[in-house]
Amino acid sequence: MARNSRQQLITFEELDSATELTPSEQATWQAARDATDQAYAPYSGFHVGAALLLADGTIFKGTNQENAAYPSGLCAERTALFGLAASQPGHAPIVAMAVAARPSHGEFGAAFPCGACRQVMLEYESRQSQPIPLLLPSRNGTILRFSTLATLMPFNFSADDLPPA
Template structure:
């Protein structure tokens, strides 16, 4: 018997439809994207995380000549957050990625490894993390939880 899975997400038309905090996260993700270390792919990604205490943490992708040694912006940011704010919940994660010289793009979602890493932190804190992924033009997709992007997810409950 075939079954179907659907995901829920919100399409936000552009930057003007964001609230003040969402605009701040967009702006910070865009700014940190501009200083990403991406000499090999020239694909730059910025991430901004809002913590429950109101603090915003940012990070960008960090490439390496030994490709598996690099790290995506989402994991750079979430791992820094986990190391420095281990007991503070993550409320929102905002990501923007595109080729360095692009002036237009489509919303770029987190890769599979980043989705799994975000899932780990969401499970740890026992609270959903809103995920936003945006284009350079301001088109944004929003999910209420990483589980919307990973419907058959693997977490510690299976161990």
């Protein structure tokens, strides 16, 4: 018997098309879609691109990178975030993120970050102490706009869960 039953709500906007995005969101959205062309996905055939919009207007991209030893690959969301941090220490804050996915020879479809990516994305949002809005394509062809990455992982592991150093 549940003693204290609670409900968790997820808040997001559902947009019918990219024309409803702001100009900076449209650029980030398109960059994520363009990034799928550079994905290395010879095993799954599932090309994923991620784009990060920085406060200075720079867009930084990442792609999924597969490996014959499957666990050795890395998702687009993490290549974008890790690549940005490695190549541009002290970079401008991330003000938006978008993810896109498509099969090797097909149309764009849904792209929902895996749990590991959600955890990493949330760590970056926490590091910069400000929300990172996220754009994701849905299964029905709409665009989902989240105002913060925390929405995707409400019960997450953070530095607050670690013992003091």
